[in-house]
Amino acid sequence: MSRIDEWKCEEFPRGAVIPDSGSSRDYVTGGWRSERPIRDEEKCTQCLLCWIFCPDSAINVEDEKVTTFNLDHCKGCGVCANECPADAIRMANEVACAMGEEE
Amino acid sequence: MAEQKTLATTGNVMVAEAMRQCAPDVMAAYPITPQTTIVEEFARFVAQGRVHTEYVTVESEHSAMSACVGASAAGARVMTATSSQGLALMWEVLHIASGMRLPIVMANANRALSAPINIHCDHSDVMGSRDTGWVMLFAETAQEAYDNTIMAVRIAEHPDVLLPVMSCLDGFITTHSIDRARMLDDESVKAFVGEYEPAEHTLLDYEHPVTHGSFAGLGGPFFEFKKAQREAMERSREVIRDVGEEFERLSGRPFGKLEAWGMDDADVAVVVIGSTAGNARHVARELRGTGVKAGVVKVRCFRPFPYAELAAMLKGMKAVAVLDRAESFGAEGGPLFLEVRSALYDLDRRVPVVDYIYGLGGADVRLELIREVYDDLAGMAAGATGPEGLVYLGAR
Ligand code: SF4
Numbered sequence: 001m002s003r004i005d006e007w008k009c010e011e012f013p014r015g016a017v018i019p020d021s022g023s024s025r026d027y028v029t030g031g032w033r034s035e036r037p038i039r040d041e042e043k044c045t046q047c048l049l050c051w052i053f054c055p056d057s058a059i060n061v062e063d064e065k066v067t068t069f070n071l072d073h074c075k076g077c078g079v080c081a082n083e084c085p086a087d088a089i090r091m092a093n094e095v096a097c098a099m100g101e102e103e
Numbered sequence: 104m105a106e107q108k109t110l111a112t113t114g115n116v117m118v119a120e121a122m123r124q125c126a127p128d129v130m131a132a133y134p135i136t137p138q139t140t141i142v143e144e145f146a147r148f149v150a151q152g153r154v155h156t157e158y159v160t161v162e163s164e165h166s167a168m169s170a171c172v173g174a175s176a177a178g179a180r181v182m183t184a185t186s187s188q189g190l191a192l193m194w195e196v197l198h199i200a201s202g203m204r205l206p207i208v209m210a211n212a213n214r215a216l217s218a219p220i221n222i223h224c225d226h227s228d229v230m231g232s233r234d235t236g237w238v239m240l241f242a243e244t245a246q247e248a249y250d251n252t253i254m255a256v257r258i259a260e261h262p263d264v265l266l267p268v269m270s271c272l273d274g275f276i277t278t279h280s281i282d283r284a285r286m287l288d289d290e291s292v293k294a295f296v297g298e299y300e301p302a303e304h305t306l307l308d309y310e311h312p313v314t315h316g317s318f319a320g321l322g323g324p325f326f327e328f329k330k331a332q333r334e335a336m337e338r339s340r341e342v343i344r345d346v347g348e349e350f351e352r353l354s355g356r357p358f359g360k361l362e363a364w365g366m367d368d369a370d371v372a373v374v375v376i377g378s379t380a381g382n383a384r385h386v387a388r389e390l391r392g393t394g395v396k397a398g399v400v401k402v403r404c405f406r407p408f409p410y411a412e413l414a415a416m417l418k419g420m421k422a423v424a425v426l427d428r429a430e431s432f433g434a435e436g437g438p439l440f441l442e443v444r445s446a447l448y449d450l451d452r453r454v455p456v457v458d459y460i461y462g463l464g465g466a467d468v469r470l471e472l473i474r475e476v477y478d479d480l481a482g483m484a485a486g487a488t489g490p491e492g493l494v495y496l497g498a499r
């Protein structure tokens with residue numbers, strides 16, 4: 001129950017403004033993915049096109065080299081697999097991956 | 104009291120002048136009859152360099168309100184104007200403006216909604232948006248349209264409120280007819296509305312990046328934010344009263360959420376919004392000459408609705424008529440009727456209330472029609488039963 005004179009709206013920022021930057025990093029949005037990208041290191045030429053095209057900035061790069069996919073934010077859209085000129089990325093079934101049936 | 108000059112002009116020109124004097128940083132607007140002359144006049148002020156406003160011409164009212172939301176979130180004082188279908192096209196963004204707690208001020212020239220197509224006055228447009236979380240003020244005259252616009256800025260930007268405010272005037276009747284109105288000098292208005300100090304967390308503060316318009320879905324605090332909005336609306340009651348009192352000291356013109364005429368000793372009363380209040384007062388004055396104790400209550404602030412004040416005013420009436428210039432199909436009556444009856448529900452003695460839908464699509468509100476209403480009231484006061492259900496006043 002919540003009565004008007006007991007309301008504590010001050011606990012919430014006015015207008016639902018998030019007063020810090022970069023908060024989307026904490027907001028995990030990869031949950032609705034049905035496929036995940038898998039990269040073949042042998043084939044990869046490190047051209048970084050996948051990193052440029054990923055609409056969710058879900059491709060991790062270290063020292064100018066693709067390392068892993070950020071599966072907390074990857075939506076499984078397949079853009080990276082589509083753009084990779086070396087055919088180094090394939091999309092694998094998410095459930096199978098989660099069950100360990102697929103690498 | 105400040106210096107004022109008397110003008111013979113239209114409500115729309117007075118609104119445009121008020122907007123110029125309040126000097127918004129941004130105006131985004133799309134022209135729509137009968138609002139067009141507000142934004143045209145304002146565009147002229149911008150072209151003449153009389154106001155330094157970023158004037159954004161957009162391709163629809165949906166974009167106009169969206170641009171207003173963006174500019175207001177960025178920290179600007181923002182205004183716009185619309186009417187009818189334009190207001191309807193803004194509808195989803197009206198919720199966004201109030202939900203993001205952006206103090207946008209908008210003039211609305213009341214006009215019917217299609218179909219059939221009609222460009223004349225009724226209140227269907229604004230009543231359709233009455234639950235969008237905007238404070239809503241109504242003018243009877245060009246003077247009130249001017250005064251309301253200036254007060255709207257102070258109400259919207261008050262730190263206890265921070266809600267958008269809509270300032271309504273009747274299409275063509277108030278927007279286009281030449282009226283007598285008094286205008287304050289620029290300096291007094293400037294001092295009255297003050298410099299806009301945007302709340303913290305504006306989009307243009309790039310040293311402190313923030314997110315506006317974020318997601319608060321399942322399990323998120325969406326419900327609580329709506330509660331906060333309700334609370335701000337409740338707080339606006341006091342702010343509206345205080346701003347009205349301060350404006351009276353400046354202009355000499357009193358502002359009340361309700362304006363009473365003859366209510367001190369009235370037996371029967373008409374409750375009305377906007378330009379028709381003049382006709383109602385005229386007839387009530389005639390009737391007083393014949394011994395009928397007739398009163399008029401004009402509602403100048405519809406959201407938040409002044410329930411307690413209205414109940415106090417109508418207590419003990421023998422009969423009350425509500426004049427509704429909008430339909431609420433399938434409801435017991437028009438939108439104003441529902442509010443008035445609700446306001447009276449807690450009184451110890453039940454006050455008989457009848458609803459009259461009138462003037463849809465600009466249909467004439469002749470004095471005889473108002474006399475018919477008072478005749479019904481007189482009959483009810485004498486013990487006769489009133490008309491059953493709502494009445495379509497003057498419809499063929
Ligand atoms: S599948 Fe889509 S979201 Fe995931 S890494 Fe590739 S491009 Fe990014």
Ligand code: SF4
Nearest residue numbers: 044045047048050084
């Ligand atoms: S696009 Fe293909 S080849 Fe280029 S870096 Fe990404 S995975 Fe490697």
